[in-house]
Amino acid sequence: MMNQKPNPTQKASSPQIPTRPVQKTAQPSPGANISSLTRRVRMLEERYTKASNRMDMDEHALIDFKKKVNIEIRTINSDLDDIKRDIADIKEKITMIVKELKTTARKGDVNVLKKYLDLWEPLNFITRDEFEKKIKELKNNNQKL
Numbered sequence: 001m002m003n004q005k006p007n008p009t010q011k012a013s014s015p016q017i018p019t020r021p022v023q024k025t026a027q028p029s030p031g032a033n034i035s036s037l038t039r040r041v042r043m044l045e046e047r048y049t050k051a052s053n054r055m056d057m058d059e060h061a062l063i064d065f066k067k068k069v070n071i072e073i074r075t076i077n078s079d080l081d082d083i084k085r086d087i088a089d090i091k092e093k094i095t096m097i098v099k100e101l102k103t104t105a106r107k108g109d110v111n112v113l114k115k116y117l118d119l120w121e122p123l124n125f126i127t128r129d130e131f132e133k134k135i136k137e138l139k140n141n142n143q144k145l
Helices: 030-103 107-120 128-144
Strands: none
Touching: none
């Protein structure tokens, strides 16, 4: 292009820009492009397969973990139910004990009873059978006299 003659329609004052010749690069053959694309697709498929396998393994591990956690939760819930029943039984027994204690005599009441027993000395009392026996004896003695 440098050796071109100036065009009469062009202005003489504008400089011409030299253009570079286009270099032709060697184009790979269509078979090489296809094999390159096939190789890339295989690599992507392998990555996808590996990622899918990892996800499956993680999913199975997560399912197993969830099962174990659910079993532990059920065990803990049954233990809690047992503990609640035990606490309810203990509360019931404590309530019964408190009611029983309310009906028992207090220390002051026992001391009053002790004073009366000491005063009366019931061990020196005679029983009805002994009394009737003594009366019969006395009657028999009076009749003999």
